[in-house]
Amino acid sequence: MMLPFPLPSVAAHFRSTYFRSTFHADSSRTDAEAAVPSASLALPFVDLGRFHTWFDTHRPGAIPLALTRVHTSGCFLRGAEVTAFEAEFATYCGTRNMVCVGNGTDALQLALQAGGAMPGDEVIVPAFTFIATWNAVSLAGCIPVPADVCPDTGTLDLADVRTKLTPRTTAIIPVHLYGRCAAMADLSALAKKRGLLLIEDAAQAHGARYQGKRAGSLAHAAAFSFYPTKNLGALGDGGAIATDDPVFAERARRLANYGALEKHDHELVGGNSRLDEIQAAILREKLTFLEECNAQRRRLAAVYHDALSDFVTAGLLQIPLPNGTAPQREKRKTARNTAGSTPEAEISATTKKNNKDTNGPDTLPAWHLYVVRVANREKIAAALASAGVGTGVHYPCPPHCTPAYAELGWKKGSLPVAERLAQEVLSLPMMPYLEEAEVRRVAETLGQALLAKN
Numbered sequence: 001m002m003l004p005f006p007l008p009s010v011a012a013h014f015r016s017t018y019f020r021s022t023f024h025a026d027s028s029r030t031d032a033e034a035a036v037p038s039a040s041l042a043l044p045f046v047d048l049g050r051f052h053t054w055f056d057t058h059r060p061g062a063i064p065l066a067l068t069r070v071h072t073s074g075c076f077l078r079g080a081e082v083t084a085f086e087a088e089f090a091t092y093c094g095t096r097n098m099v100c101v102g103n104g105t106d107a108l109q110l111a112l113q114a115g116g117a118m119p120g121d122e123v124i125v126p127a128f129t130f131i132a133t134w135n136a137v138s139l140a141g142c143i144p145v146p147a148d149v150c151p152d153t154g155t156l157d158l159a160d161v162r163t164k165l166t167p168r169t170t171a172i173i174p175v176h177l178y179g180r181c182a183a184m185a186d187l188s189a190l191a192k193k194r195g196l197l198l199i200e201d202a203a204q205a206h207g208a209r210y211q212g213k214r215a216g217s218l219a220h221a222a223a224f225s226f227y228p229t230k231n232l233g234a235l236g237d238g239g240a241i242a243t244d245d246p247v248f249a250e251r252a253r254r255l256a257n258y259g260a261l262e263k264h265d266h267e268l269v270g271g272n273s274r275l276d277e278i279q280a281a282i283l284r285e286k287l288t289f290l291e292e293c294n295a296q297r298r299r300l301a302a303v304y305h306d307a308l309s310d311f312v313t314a315g316l317l318q319i320p321l322p323n324g325t326a327p328q329r330e331k332r333k334t335a336r337n338t339a340g341s342t343p344e345a346e347i348s349a350t351t352k353k354n355n356k357d358t359n360g361p362d363t364l365p366a367w368h369l370y371v372v373r374v375a376n377r378e379k380i381a382a383a384l385a386s387a388g389v390g391t392g393v394h395y396p397c398p399p400h401c402t403p404a405y406a407e408l409g410w411k412k413g414s415l416p417v418a419e420r421l422a423q424e425v426l427s428l429p430m431m432p433y434l435e436e437a438e439v440r441r442v443a444e445t446l447g448q449a450l451l452a453k454n
């Protein structure tokens with residue numbers, strides 16, 4: 001394969017054009033995996049400073065004005081900005097109610113509690129997700145029960161969910177991993193049949209579509225995170241619970257505010273988990289730009305797809321399912337099974353159906369992350385880092401293999417797809433400020449690293 005330019009020139013291009021310092025609000029979710037410290041990378045995995053500079057060019061003055069609005073209002077909690085943002089985000093998601101809370105983990109925990117989950121209940125969660133999904137279940141006093149995921153999407157495998165149901169199961173939390181909705185139609189049917197609570201973990205999926213509806217409107221309730229790097233991110237922590245059910249919404253609202261709706265009206269034992277007015281004002285401005293950001297993410301994903309398809313055919317790489325087209329598996333049947341490959345035996349009928357369900361023409365991922373699968377991930381990531389390209393790993397260790405969940409007794413090997421994904425996934429830069437030429441260069445750099453290793 002012809003290489004368009006030598007590696008050093010890629011690094012030089014990035015360094016000269018795009019070098020700037022990077023804000024990492026939480027290294028566990030941004031660049032902890034990069035072999036080279038992010039500040040020295042020409043193209044960091046995420047650069048929130050660059051994002052906000054870019055945002056300012058599209059919405060000039062919006063952020064300073066929003067800050068001034070709150071500053072001069074003298075109201076910092078439970079005020080007009082939160083009320084307005086709740087209404088606007090509910091309309092955007094297509095739900096009747098939105099309850100803003102302190103962060104996405106709280107949103108999941110409070111949604112479980114508002115939906116009636118009790119301590120000791122079993123809640124089915126994906127074996128492959130950010131650990132916060134599991135933590136929220138534990139914090140509600142429930143027991144996270146992992147079901148394995150489908151290899152092509154990383155979302156819940158319905159067949160495995162069925163095997164994990166017991167008389168103590170009361171809820172299922174599908175995660176829309178990397179911004180692609182889980183196969184909600186089948187999960188909803190199962191939850192309905194068994195009388196189970198279904199809560200979307202939509203922390204990575206603001207604006208994602210599934211069969212014509214938006215994430216957040218696909219279950220009894222949904223939990224969002226507004227962590228700064230999310231598709232819709234605040235300038236700090238934030239979260240929200242979406243639901244059509246007004247009783248559910250009222251319970252969630254009370255649980256997040258000392259059990260009260262009004263002052264001294266403590267009907268439930270609750271806590272304190274609130275979005276503040278400054279974050280709500282910022283989120284209102286960013287919400288007006290979310291569709292454009294997501295459209296740009298889709299364009300960038302298409303560039304990655306196009307630029308990486310030869311490496312997929314060569315069996316060196318797996319890329320995410322494209323959208324609205326046939327799953328890549330058909331194309332890969334003759335490929336060498338050398339790297340990041342999924343044995344055909346593993347592709348169950350449910351997985352095939354899941355792929356179809358989560359990849360239809362009216363189903364659009366929000367492309368929160370663009371995650372490929374490779375063998376020798378650490379070497380590939382190091383090669384990218386030495387060429388100035390930051391990468392991430394979401395996630396290197398499935399929750400059941402962490403010390404935090406050792407006592408649940410899930411042995412290594414018990415959730416094989418999740419465990420293999422954890423070894424192979426590599427997240428490439430995917431932020432809406434990126435230019436297509438940059439993404440092409442990341443893909444070329446990755447291609448060179450793959451060829452160098454094989």
Ligand SMILES: Cc1ncc(COP(=O)(O)O)c(C=O)c1O
Nearest residue numbers: 103104105130132133203225227
């Ligand atoms: C899938 C998933 N669930 C839950 C959360 C928790 O959100 P927060 O960090 O706002 O508590 C996150 C955040 O990264 C996430 O990615």
